Amino acid sequence: MATAKAKAAKKSAPAKSKKAASSAKTVDAVEAKKTKKENKVTVITSKGCDAKKQKLFARKFDASENILTIFKDTRIIGALIGEIIGTALITTIALTLGLYNPLYWIFAYTAITLAVFKLSGAHLNPVITAGMMATRRVSAIRGVLYIIAQIVGAWLGYVLISAFYNVGTQSGNIDPANVSLPALAIANDVKATTEGFSFFWPFTFVELLGSFIVAFFFARALNYKKKALPFAIVVASGSFMAMLLAVVINNNFFYLNETSFVFNPAVSMMLKLFPSTAENFGELMSLLWPMVVTHVLFPVLGGVIGFLASDIAANLSDQELAN
Numbered sequence: 001m002a003t004a005k006a007k008a009a010k011k012s013a014p015a016k017s018k019k020a021a022s023s024a025k026t027v028d029a030v031e032a033k034k035t036k037k038e039n040k041v042t043v044i045t046s047k048g049c050d051a052k053k054q055k056l057f058a059r060k061f062d063a064s065e066n067i068l069t070i071f072k073d074t075r076i077i078g079a080l081i082g083e084i085i086g087t088a089l090i091t092t093i094a095l096t097l098g099l100y101n102p103l104y105w106i107f108a109y110t111a112i113t114l115a116v117f118k119l120s121g122a123h124l125n126p127v128i129t130a131g132m133m134a135t136r137r138v139s140a141i142r143g144v145l146y147i148i149a150q151i152v153g154a155w156l157g158y159v160l161i162s163a164f165y166n167v168g169t170q171s172g173n174i175d176p177a178n179v180s181l182p183a184l185a186i187a188n189d190v191k192a193t194t195e196g197f198s199f200f201w202p203f204t205f206v207e208l209l210g211s212f213i214v215a216f217f218f219a220r221a222l223n224y225k226k227k228a229l230p231f232a233i234v235v236a237s238g239s240f241m242a243m244l245l246a247v248v249i250n251n252n253f254f255y256l257n258e259t260s261f262v263f264n265p266a267v268s269m270m271l272k273l274f275p276s277t278a279e280n281f282g283e284l285m286s287l288l289w290p291m292v293v294t295h296v297l298f299p300v301l302g303g304v305i306g307f308l309a310s311d312i313a314a315n316l317s318d319q320e321l322a323n
Contacts, residue, residue: 056315058136060323065139076145082119083146084153086112090124091157091267095181102243109236117228122235125264126150127303131215134304135311137323150266158270184262184271184295199254203261204294206249210242210263211299215306217241222322239263263302268295 070076093108113122123129126147133143165181168174217238224230246261262268311321 079120082116083149087153088157106240113232131307211302215303219310
C-alpha cells in the first residue's frame with residue numbers, strides 16, 4: 001500500500017510541476033502579449049500625434065480635384081445651388097430684420113445652415129470659404145466657385161427684397177422718405193462730435209474681429225460635421241456672437257444708428273456698398289477703396305486668421321484637424 005502511494009505521489013509530482021510550468025508559461029505569454037500591445041499603442045499614439053502636427057498645413061481636399069475634373073461630379077452643381085439659395089436667404093434676412101436683431105438672426109442662420117448643410121457644407125460667406133482655402137480644406141477652384149455662387153445668391157436676395165419694397169412704395173403703402181432698405185454706413189464718411197475724426201479704422205477692426213469670431217466658430221464646428229444640428233448651432237452661435245459684439249460696441253462707443261457691420265462680403269455688396277455714381281475714375285476709386293478695405297479685405301483676413309487660430313490650437317491639443 002505504502003509503495004503504491006509513493007508511486008502515485010511520484011507520478012502526481014511531475015504532473016503538478018508540468019501544470020505549474022504550463023500555467024507559468026501562459027502567464028508569461030499573456031504578459032508578453034500585453035506589453036507588446038501597450039508598446040504598439042504607444043507607437044501608434046506617438047505616430048498619430050506627429051501626423052496631426054504635420055497636418056496643420058497639409059492638403060485636406062481631394063488632390064485630383066481641379067478645373068478639368070470638378071464638373072465631372074454633379075455634386076458640385078448641387079453644392080453651388082445650395083450656396084446660392086442659402087446666401088440669398090441670409091441676404092433677405094439682413095435686408096428685412098436688419099443686423100440689430102441678433103436673437104432672430106441666430107434662429108434664421110441655424111435654419112438656413114441646416115437646410116444647405118448636406119449640399120455644400122454651408123459656407124454661405126466668402127470669409128468662411130477664404131479660411132477653408134487658406135487652410136487647404138477646399139481646392140482653389142471649388143473655393144472660387146463657392147464665392148461666385150455666394151455673390152450671385154446675395155444679389156438674388158437683394159433683387160427679391162427690392163422688388164417687394166418697390167411694390168410697397170409704388171402702391172403708396174410705404175413712404176420712401178421714412179422707410180428704406182438698410183444700407184451700410186460708410187466708415188470713411190462717418191464723423192464723430194469732434195470735427196475731422198473718422199471711424200474708418202475702428203469700423204475696419206470691428207469687421208476684422210467679427211469675421212475672426214465667425215471663422216473660428218465655423219472651424220470648431222467642423223468637429224461636429226457628422227451631426228447637422230450641433231454643427232449648425234455652433235456656426236450660428238459664432239455669427240450671433242459677432243453680431244452681438246458689433247451691436248454692443250456700436251451702442252456703447254460709436255453711438256451710430258446706421259447699419260455698420262455685416263461680416264459677410266457677399267451681403268455687404270448688396271447693402272449699397274459700392275458707389276453708383278462718380279464724376280471720374282479717380283473719384284470712383286477714392287470712394288471705393290475704403291469700402292473694399294473695411295467690408296471685404298479685412299473680413300477675409302479675419303476669416304483666414306480665425307481658421308489658422310483654430311487649427312493651431314487643435315494641433316497643440318493633439319486634436320485631429322477636421323475637414
